[in-house]
Amino acid sequence: MIVAETNLKQSTSGPFRTTLTQHILSQQGERFTERLAALLTQIGVAAKLISSQVRRAGIIEVWGQTGEVNIQGEEVQKLDMIANTTFIEVLKRSGCVVALASEEEDDWISVSGVDNGYFVAFDPLDGSSNIEVSTSIGTIFGIYHCKDQPQSSQDLLRPGREMVGAGYVIYGSSTVFVYADQERVDCFTLDPTYGEFLLSRPDLKLPKVLSTVSVNEYNQPYWPQWMSQAIDQLKDRNQKERLITGRHIGSLVADFHRNLIKGGVYYYPVDRNNKCGKLRLLYECNPLAFIARAAGGSDSWGKGSVLDLTPTELHQRTGFFVGVSEGVQHIENYFKEQD
Template sequence: MQRLRETLSLQGLPSELQQLILTLADCGVEISQLVRGGALAGVLGVADSENVQGETQKKLDIIANDLIKDKLGANPLVKGIASEEETDVVAANTDGQYLVCFDPLDGSSNIDINSLVGTIFSVLPAPQGEVNEAAFMQPGTNQPCACYILYGPATVMALTTGQGTQMYSLDPASNEFVLVDEQVTVPAQTGEFAINMSNQRFWQAPMQDYIADLISGKEGPRGRNFNMRWIAAMVGDVHRVLSRGGLFTYPQDTKNPDKPFKLRLMYEANPMSFLVEQAGGKASTGYERIMAIEPEQIHQRVAVILGSADEVDTCLGYHSKG
């Protein structure tokens, strides 16, 4: 069995990036243990606070966020961090080489029902100068590394360093991640899609038309049936895409005029797009490649359409018609 440390060494990565990835993996190991403990560990339930997004925090949101902050702050390679749960970016080590953006617990609304949750990391090179929000304003194409760690029946990690996407599984006996798929491949065609149908009446016309044609099945213009899946955690839905193909989307809508987009560019869309693209898939807002976006703020939100390349192209065709 090839351990994470061995795989990173074989990829010929800079030793500093290898060390940082091992720190990210360590964060996942500790959070996995907390998730498994559930009520016995006292991590379930709602905290008496909201995050910067105005969302009610779960206890484990806060615990995972603080755990990751402490571990990354203690790593001299990390110059600054940005978390979905933090109002501002946080300076770490002056001589650090990397910036790390993270969602400490994606899908946290699933915690209390014992469903899928995960942690998402995006790594960026640290520019010269002080750590401020402007330092993080880099497109996703600058990422040397992205990964997520999914806490389910098994704890798994999907990782890319720009050399394809690899999948690892946590060995509970050694608490080490072991390589289980050295080259994840997303099939170009699919019969599955994932979307929050409760928002259907708020979508733009192109997405309305696209989903309507999927639902119409064999009798509709697509001429075949599609299945819908929805986990309510991006990390779980993207893991399914990497595992067997599919299309995941959280499109623009008018449900809340002040927040037309749901997913965060820096913590969710960019790292997931990197992972999917490196596995042969595609990722777009409907109008532009996600990883080409020049960020304007650390908590920026975007529309997301990603997954099997041919199906993403089909969806984009609806958007190109206006």
């Protein structure tokens, strides 16, 4: 009997962790409205479907390019389209959203039949150019409350401060769902045995000490002078006492996730090749800035938070610095000197 009870406990220990659905329902009314709770549950469903496709990409031959170019001027990957379609179709059927905007779509998507719902802006598969080499990639999303049905894209051009929540799902060695509201950040890991997201890092906080810098230094010839000076100063500091390590994966969501856990900062400035910036304000920067600040970190476009910018178009780009506050403040100090 003792052996049987021990085996039972070992075999069922996984499900005793709090699931994503249980976590959301337990805080409904306090942190989540009923409709927002339902929306997050459906985002979890979409994430599982996308994760399954990503993990089998090489077997079912869904990696590689489609031959099309998206609104961003980028080659569309097959998995981009699969992830985009999956996210859209799941959320359209959720009964929770009034509008969607995707990095892969030219225009916004109106969803009828829902009152007092949500607008979700998302990047269905960030880092998709790394699919064939099995680098971690992910889905990024931001959620805005809409009392009224949007009539045009102008109704969706709202500053990131107005988000009620944001998150991402990273598809790597494990599938991880990270969600933030204005109070806290929670991290869930998909258990493939049970098909459930289980709470793995509750109330996640960004470390205070800067240990990692994520920046593509091969872009340095195109950087403004102040950016080169800021990076050189960090290197000079490191020569005296090695405290900072350089890590750049080339997948924004993967770089951000590592920095969130380990204590790092991500830099992508405006440069000669990207005069308006490279990263998308609505789909990438706003959600990650929201998460970083909820975890005790910071963000900036150079003179302030990207969350204070009101977009002028759905696919607006910006320079972006995010992570440990010390690292963000360092960049802002050099940015201001150019004035």
